[in-house]
Amino acid sequence: MLIRDACLCLCLSIAAALCSQSAVAAPDPYRDHHxxxxxxxxxxxxxxxxxxxxxxxxxxxxxxxAAGxxxxxxxxxxxYTAALKESVARDMVALLANxxxxxxxxxxxxxxPWLGAQREPLHGMLVGIERxxxxxxxxxxxxKPFTTYVITYYNRIGAQTIGRIWAGNPHAPQLAGGATQYAEGAVTVKLAFTTAGPAEWPAMQGALGxxxxxxxxxxxxxxxxxxxxxxxxxQVDIAVKDTQSSPQTGWVFTTFVYDKDARPGPHGVWDRMVPLGAQWGNDPSVNSALHPGAALRETWINPKAPLYATETLGWGGRLSGPNDHGVNDISVASQGTRRLIRNAPNSSCLGCHGSSQWNAAxxxxxxxxFMMPLAPPEPGAAPNAGAPYLNSPRPGSAEWLRWFQNRAGNVPMDAGSIAGDYDLALTFRVLPAWHAATTGKVHTLQKLDAGGATIQ
Ligand code: HEC
Structure with missing residues (x-):
């Protein structure tokens, strides 16, 4: 459902983009906005x-x-999370002052690059999740339901990787030879806005509009x-490449959420963005299907986080935020029967981002x-059996656990692909947009359908 809706929207904007691009000689990778x-x-x-x-x-x-x-x-x-937030405070306060x-x-x-056709003109934002x-x-x-709008900024260290991939020839990305890898100290900030205001959601009272x-x-x-x-x-996400603090995955993902009960300080609304938590691994040894309450060692959740932000935590309480799609309706098939589970936590920051990879062939x-646990249809079942729920392997099964491993950023999830070092903007948004612009065809990842059947 959610996925299909998001896709419809993406498809429409891509179609619009392709139409408007047909008027110009060659698509401009560095177009500002639509x-x-x-x-x-x-x-x-x-x-x-x-x-x-x-x-x-x-x-x-x-x-x-800060973490000793x-x-x-x-x-x-x-x-650690507080120090990371502080390190970007000056610039983010200036950005948010608008x-x-x-x-x-x-x-x-x-x-x-390559997302101009999808960016709205005021802030360069993309539709995150359409519904x-x-x-x-x-x-x-x-x-009411809501749509999210997102914008991502990379710091100087992180931007070197984008430059390595695209600056040589933006029509022929360089992905091999470790080009996709980020250096220590790369920081990515993603801001997420919701269309639900205080009138529709009390949690947004006093939020920055x-x-x-x-x-x-x-x-x-x-x-x-x-x-x-x-x-x-x-929501404000801050991800940092830091192998010293996170030796197994090389990344720490943190997220901050608006808290209407937090007092504004000298930085205004920035001071009211409180940590929801941090994640530096997927706790692969904790099978949360077998042991639902088991403590996690690689996720920290702020015990004082506002209630709304804890409603969409990921699998077994692993970190995932209200903007992150970490809770989905899933359909689990087994020996001819099918179990539909609504609002199943089936992801996490690093679980989803760990699927960043590109098969150049x-x-x-x-x-x-796929980004989340996805199963091929059962033999003999209709290709879209279970739709619009996501065809899922059994929670906690070996297949499911493929999405909850700790891999270094240069190890792809699937052999034969180039690992994207946990950057999903690159493999889920930018490379598909580049491919669509250069071939004139909407990319599979831009038209993901519900149920998963068409994705495999
Ligand atoms: C179910 C999948 C999913 C989950 C869970 C998820 N993300 Fe993402 N994230 C994405 C996708 C897809 C993108 C790229 C497209 C976009 O920005 O909408 C993205 C983009 C980002 C970016 C921009 C740079 C990049 O690496 O792509 C950051 C930073 C980020 N997410 C942080 C987080 C944090 C922190 C969490 C957990 C609190 C999280 N994400 C959870 C799917 C996910």
Whole structure:
């Protein structure tokens, strides 16, 4: 359901993109945004920051010392998470102020190429998930479905990787030879806004609202040409490459969520973005299907996180946020019977991002495994059996656990693919957009259908 809706939207925007691109000679990888500015809007427009740097020395990494310069565990993760947030505070406060003084390029923050056709013109945001159902948040009183809008920025160290992949020839990405790997100290920040405001969701009372040129708004039911509406800042993700603190996966994923009960400090709304948690591994030795309450050693959840943000934690309580699609309706087939489980936690930050890989021999498919546990249809079953639920292996089975391993970022999930070092923007968004623009065909990953049957 959710996936199909997200795809419909993506398909529509891709189709629009391809149409408008047919008028120009060659698609521009560094296009800023789709260009359909709502009439009457005279404010600032998004500028893509793409002058990717190279050859930088290793940066200071104050988050390491905040954690005592040792690998993370649930005891030092809170201090680490706070230091990581502090390290980007100055720039993110300036970005969120939205007062025209934000200049990403000057401050050393960069965006991905090839997504211009999908970016709305005000902030360069992409539709994250087109429709999040209100039944995912029963405890916090969400009254309407919502759409999320997202934008991702890479710091200078991280942007070197984007440059290595695209700067040589943006029409022929360089993926081999370790090009996709991030250096220590690469930081990625992703902001997620929801169309559900305080009127539809008490959890958003006092949240920062940004005008966004929306083509999809599941809260109001507006789907069509861009119209300006408010999105409310719900979640800020900060991911960092740090093999010292996370020796097995090389990454620490942290997320912060808006808390209406947190007091604004000198940084305004930034101070009200409180940690939901951190994850540096998938706890592969904990089978949460067999031992549902078992403690995790590679996820830390903030005990004071607001209620709404804890409603969509991932499998066995592994970290996943309200914007992350870590809870889905799944269909589990076994010996001719089929079990439908609504709102099943079936992912986590690192579980989903660990599927980042690209099969250069089959670019039309790109990612050899789906982002979440996905099973082929049972022999003899209709190809879309179980749809619109996601065909899933049995929770906790060996097949399911493929998505909950700890791999280094240069080890692909499937043999024969190039590992994407946990970057899903690259393999789920950017490479498919590049492939679609160069072949003129919508990419499989841009038209994912529900049920999973068509994905395998
Ligand atoms: C079910 C899958 C899924 C889960 C769970 C998930 N993400 Fe993502 N994430 C994505 C996809 C797909 C993208 C790329 C497209 C986009 O930005 O919408 C992405 C993009 C990002 C980015 C931008 C750079 C990159 O690596 O792609 C960051 C940072 C990020 N996610 C952090 C997180 C954090 C932190 C969590 C957990 C709190 C999380 N994600 C959970 C699917 C997921």
């Amino acid at each position: 260009g359909r500015v709502p009439s009457g809007y005279t404010g600032a427009l998004f500028k893509l920051s793409h002058d990717y740097p190279a050859g930088l020395p290793a940066p200071a990494m104050p988050w390491r010392s 310069n040792r690998p993370l565990d649930p005891g030092n993760a809170a201090a 007062d025209g003084r934000w200049n990403a390029a000057e401050r050393g923050w960069y965006n991905d 999040v159902d209100s039944n995912l948040f029963p405890k916090s009183g969400l009254r 940004w005008p966004i040129a929306m083509t999809a708004n599941a809260t109001t039911g507006h789907f069509d040409r861009p119209a300006i509406s408010r999105g409310y800042l719900m 089959n670019p039309g498919k790109g990612m050899a495994s």
